[in-house]
Amino acid sequence: MQNWYPGDAQGRGGIYNFVTKRGDCRGARSKISWTQVETGSAITWKYPSCILRGEASRGEFYSIAISNGHQQVDSGTKMIHLGRNTTSRIISKGVAAGKSQNTYRGQVSAHRLATGARNFTNCDSLLIGQECGAHTVPYIEAKNSSAVIEHEASTSKVSEEQMFYCLQRGLSAEEATALIVNGFVRDVLQQLPMEFAVEAQKLISISLEGSVG
Amino acid sequence: MLEIRNLSVSIQDKLILDNLSLGVNAGEVAAIMGPNGSGKSTLAYVIAGKPGYEVTSGEILLDGDNLLELEPNERALRGVFLAFQYPTEIPGVGAMTFLKAALNAQRRARGESDLTTPDFMRRVREAAQALKIEQEMLRRPLNVGFSGGEKKRFEVLQMALLGPRVGVLDETDSGLDIDALRIVADGVNALRDPARAFVVITHYQRLLDHIRPDVVHVMSRGRIVASGGPELALELERNGYRDYAEEAA
Amino acid sequence: MNAHVVNRSAAEKTLFRQFAEQQAREPSPVRAAAFARFAEAGLPTRRVEAWHYTDLRAAMADAAPVLAAPTPADIKAARLRLARRERFAPGAQLVLLGGRYIGELSDRLPDGVTVTEGAVLAVPVADPLAALNEALSPSGCTISVARGAEIAEPITILHLADGMSDYSVYSRSAIALNAGARASFVEVFEGAQARVQRHSATIMTLAKGAKARHVAVVGDEPGLHIETHVCDLAENAELEAFGLISGGDLTRRQIFVRMTGDEAKVSLGGLALIDGDRRADTTLQVVHAAPRGTSREFYRAIVDDDAIGVFQGKIIVERAAQKTDGAMKSQAILLSPRAQMNEKPELEIFADDVVCGHGATVASLDPEQVFYLRSRGIPESDAKAMLLEAFGGESIDRIEDELLIEALRARLRAWLGSRM
Numbered sequence: 069m070q071n072w073y074p075g076d077a078q079g080r081g082g083i084y085n086f087v088t089k090r091g092d093c094r095g096a097r098s099k100i101s102w103t104q105v106e107t108g109s110a111i112t113w114k115y116p117s118c119i120l121r122g123e124a125s126r127g128e129f130y131s132i133a134i135s136n137g138h139q140q141v142d143s144g145t146k147m148i149h150l151g152r153n154t155t156s157r158i159i160s161k162g163v164a165a166g167k168s169q170n171t172y173r174g175q176v177s178a179h180r181l182a183t184g185a186r187n188f189t190n191c192d193s194l195l196i197g198q199e200c201g202a203h204t205v206p207y208i209e210a211k212n213s214s215a216v217i218e219h220e221a222s223t224s225k226v227s228e229e230q231m232f233y234c235l236q237r238g239l240s241a242e243e244a245t246a247l248i249v250n251g252f253v254r255d256v257l258q259q260l261p262m263e264f265a266v267e268a269q270k271l272i273s274i275s276l277e278g279s280v281g
Numbered sequence: 282m283l284e285i286r287n288l289s290v291s292i293q294d295k296l297i298l299d300n301l302s303l304g305v306n307a308g309e310v311a312a313i314m315g316p317n318g319s320g321k322s323t324l325a326y327v328i329a330g331k332p333g334y335e336v337t338s339g340e341i342l343l344d345g346d347n348l349l350e351l352e353p354n355e356r357a358l359r360g361v362f363l364a365f366q367y368p369t370e371i372p373g374v375g376a377m378t379f380l381k382a383a384l385n386a387q388r389r390a391r392g393e394s395d396l397t398t399p400d401f402m403r404r405v406r407e408a409a410q411a412l413k414i415e416q417e418m419l420r421r422p423l424n425v426g427f428s429g430g431e432k433k434r435f436e437v438l439q440m441a442l443l444g445p446r447v448g449v450l451d452e453t454d455s456g457l458d459i460d461a462l463r464i465v466a467d468g469v470n471a472l473r474d475p476a477r478a479f480v481v482i483t484h485y486q487r488l489l490d491h492i493r494p495d496v497v498h499v500m501s502r503g504r505i506v507a508s509g510g511p512e513l514a515l516e517l518e519r520n521g522y523r524d525y526a527e528e529a530a
Numbered sequence: 531m532n533a534h535v536v537n538r539s540a541a542e543k544t545l546f547r548q549f550a551e552q553q554a555r556e557p558s559p560v561r562a563a564a565f566a567r568f569a570e571a572g573l574p575t576r577r578v579e580a581w582h583y584t585d586l587r588a589a590m591a592d593a594a595p596v597l598a599a600p601t602p603a604d605i606k607a608a609r610l611r612l613a614r615r616e617r618f619a620p621g622a623q624l625v626l627l628g629g630r631y632i633g634e635l636s637d638r639l640p641d642g643v644t645v646t647e648g649a650v651l652a653v654p655v656a657d658p659l660a661a662l663n664e665a666l667s668p669s670g671c672t673i674s675v676a677r678g679a680e681i682a683e684p685i686t687i688l689h690l691a692d693g694m695s696d697y698s699v700y701s702r703s704a705i706a707l708n709a710g711a712r713a714s715f716v717e718v719f720e721g722a723q724a725r726v727q728r729h730s731a732t733i734m735t736l737a738k739g740a741k742a743r744h745v746a747v748v749g750d751e752p753g754l755h756i757e758t759h760v761c762d763l764a765e766n767a768e769l770e771a772f773g774l775i776s777g778g779d780l781t782r783r784q785i786f787v788r789m790t791g792d793e794a795k796v797s798l799g800g801l802a803l804i805d806g807d808r809r810a811d812t813t814l815q816v817v818h819a820a821p822r823g824t825s826r827e828f829y830r831a832i833v834d835d836d837a838i839g840v841f842q843g844k845i846i847v848e849r850a851a852q853k854t855d856g857a858m859k860s861q862a863i864l865l866s867p868r869a870q871m872n873e874k875p876e877l878e879i880f881a882d883d884v885v886c887g888h889g890a891t892v893a894s895l896d897p898e899q900v901f902y903l904r905s906r907g908i909p910e911s912d913a914k915a916m917l918l919e920a921f922g923g924e925s926i927d928r929i930e931d932e933l934l935i936e937a938l939r940a941r942l943r944a945w946l947g948s949r950m
Contacts (some may be wrong), residue, residue, distance in 0.1 A: 157907045178892075180868075193879070195884075196882070196883040197882060198881070198883075199849075199878040200880075201877045201878070203877060204881060204888070205874070205876045206875060206876075206890070207582075207872070207873065207874050208875075208890055208892060209870070209871075209891040210862070210864060210872075211868075211871070213865060215892065216891075218890075219889065219893045220887070220888070220889045220890075221875070221888050221889070222887035223885075223887065225882045225883055228369050229369045233365070233368075234353070235330075235352060235354040235357070236357050236362075236363055237331070237386070237443070238354050238357035238358045238386040238443070239381055239383060240354055241948055242355070243386060245355070247379065250373075250374070250378075251373030251374030251378075251422070253373075255373070
């Protein structure tokens with residue numbers, strides 16, 4: 069969970085967060101699961117990766133990236149399938165608010181010997197406000213006919229109907245947004261241990277403060 | 282208690298409510314009947330403050346305060362509850378999470394502390410039992426995958442928990458079979474209270490067999506064109522809306 | 531202008547020489563500016579995002595000599611070939627020989643359609659190969675459809691090559707539909723063999739309320755086929771485009787669509803049938819620049835043997851383009867253990883009130899489907915052919931023209947038949 073200083077109201081002085089993380093699944097049926105909640109820093113470039121060598125090894129990447137103010141997040145993963153029957157799963161939820169830019173960038177490759185490799189990727193982006201941007205840049209490289217790679221992505225805004233429904237029940241616009249955003253990222257929150265999930269939820273609410281008028 | 286005065290509402294320059302006036306007293310159940318397109322649902326949405334409707338004149342007073350000056354959530358905290366005709370699906374948001382958030386928002390507005398989890402669970406369980414709502418249903422995301430009857434029961438459950446000043450039921454009978462209709466109606470009847478008012482919007486008489494209204498208003502072309510006792514609903518059932526539609530023209 | 535580029539490839543050096551020779555014959559500042567843009571970038575490599583999976587600099591050993599204008603003898607020979615040739619689609623046909631419009635080989639156009647020669651047309655996109663096309667193409671032709679004209683039969687633009695020698699051929703055409711016009715265009719590429727390098731650009735402009743269909747058929751066997759298709763849509767304009775690739779060593783179709791006016795509608799599709807050691811790259815850039823636009827992109831590929839397929843699709847939603855509705859889907863089937871498919875579907879979104887999505891899949895034929903058909907008594911190869919025809923056919927069937935669907939499906943069946 070990363071919540072470094074994102075800078076002042078103009079985005080000045082924030083941390084630059086450039087990270088390399090790589091995992092190597094060497095043994096049969098070995099598994100690496102990356103889960104990240106990125107809410108801080110002025111600029112984040114982060115691509116935790118899995119090299120799946122061992123037979124039937126598995127890589128997972130679960131990500132929540134929230135950007136507000138002038139933050140720029142460019143994050144995702146690499147799943148390099150080298151071994152037979154390797155599997156990977158990518159769930160990425162990006163939320164862009166304020167004047168921020170939020171990018172998912174990821175690579176899934178299935179190599180010659182990765183017979184039976186499987187990947188499922190789901191990247192959803194949510195936009196809050198009219199001055200932010202959400203971008204999705206997946207690289208899908210299949211060099212094995214028995215590999216099955218599935219990728220889906222969507223971008224939308226918080227719907228007016230959902231917002232109104234919550235407001236009608238007495239929530240403020242800010243509470244309603246936090247509630248809807250927490251719902252949006254739930255698939256990933258569920259991957260976190262309970263204590264972390266609670267913290268993450270709070271962090272998300274704080275990160276979005278001031279994002280709705 | 283609820284006083285609507287000379288309300289005119291347009292959507293994209295099309296006049297939907299035309300100088301409509303309506304008063305509902307505390308303890309009263311007021312039925313609003315009318316043909317499709319008469320503006321019934323618009324009235325419900327405008328009371329609750331749905332964006333996209335242009336109020337060109339008039340006011341809606343609840344206990345003397347003009348609701349039109351309030352945000353939708355502020356209206357809810359004052360006690361306006363709209364049971365939606367088509368409850369919105371919100372994937373990913375658990376029904377329980379949502380209930381808790383709504384209840385606590387109300388408590389905070391009253392300066393009370395948040396409910397403890399056991400207290401919250403107990404209240405929901407009691408209310409759910411009365412409406413024959415399975416616990417399993419409450420574990421699902423909000424309104425997602427709910428049947429028509431489940432959605433309507435969940436609306437009434439929310440109303441029971443939030444205890445509004447005025448409950449606006451927008452076509453709550455639509456899409457319900459007779460058993461579900463009875464459960465929903467019993468749920469509403471249990472909430473009848475001398476301090477609380479209901480506005481029951483419906484196209485058909487049959488809901489009113491179960492929720493007995495004190496007054497019946499007939500709406501046509503954006504106005505109330507007739508008012509009377511429960512017998513008016515029976516007359517409409519026999520003769521249809523034709524007479525009133527012409528009268529409004 | 532290119533001091534920072536140290537090593538020019540052999541092909542680049544040839545292109546520089548070819549351009550200098552052309553400028554010596556007929557100087558043109560417009561072409562010089564275009565060539566400067568090409569020279570700045572050079573032939574693209576993997577490091578250029580839009581060319582990430584097609585390293586043209588590495589693939590292009592050299593640039594073949596630029597083809598001269600056809601002689602009367604060439605035109606006469608072409609006339610004989612055209613007489614024997616079966617047409618892909620009904621309707622009037624315009625013939626481009628050696629990249630030049632040849633009126634005497636072309637049909638009379640229906641009322642409401644005119645063709646004018648001579649203009650040097652800009653290729654208004656930032657791409658090195660589009661710039662190269664602008665620099666080296668002979669002056670192109672413009673096909674205009676009059677305001678409100680509805681042209682029933684498709685108009686075919688036949689890019690005819692002769693198969694005898696090494697050459698590179700450049701061509702550039704513009705298609706302009708005036709307000710409310712409706713017309714269908716088919717570009718057929720024919721006759722090239724492996725020593726031909728072909729560079730083609732088509733620039734479409736759709737005025738308010740115009741509706742166009744564009745179908746490209748790449749079925750011959752050039753060594754290199756680089757096709758740039760640019761389309762700009764005004765308010766309420768609609769474009770339906772489809773591309774079939776079933777030949778060529780290295781094929782690149784790059785499609786740039788810009789929805790400049792409100793409520794424009796775009797439906798793009800394509801099918802790539804790639805076998806042997808061919809490479810086929812389809813790259814899209816769809817820009818939503820105005821509110822309430824709709825775009826649909828639906829691409830499929832069947833990749834066999836040692837072939838490599840590429841699909842890159844980028845949907846850009848600019849800040850002004852509220853209420854955009856965009857959906858892109860690309861799907862590929864790999865038939866051989868050595869076949870490859872690379873996909874890069876991108877969303878770049880700067881407006882908040884949008885619904886956009888993309889899906890991409892790569893897989894083999896579904897064994898359960900093959901088994902089901904076989905369990906009903908159908909031989910395995912037939913079962914696979916049926917499934918592949920269904921898979922490819924679904925992309926073709928989205929075109930709203932029965933005759934073109936049939937003609938394209940016939941090509942698909944022929945391709946499947948030649949391999950089974």
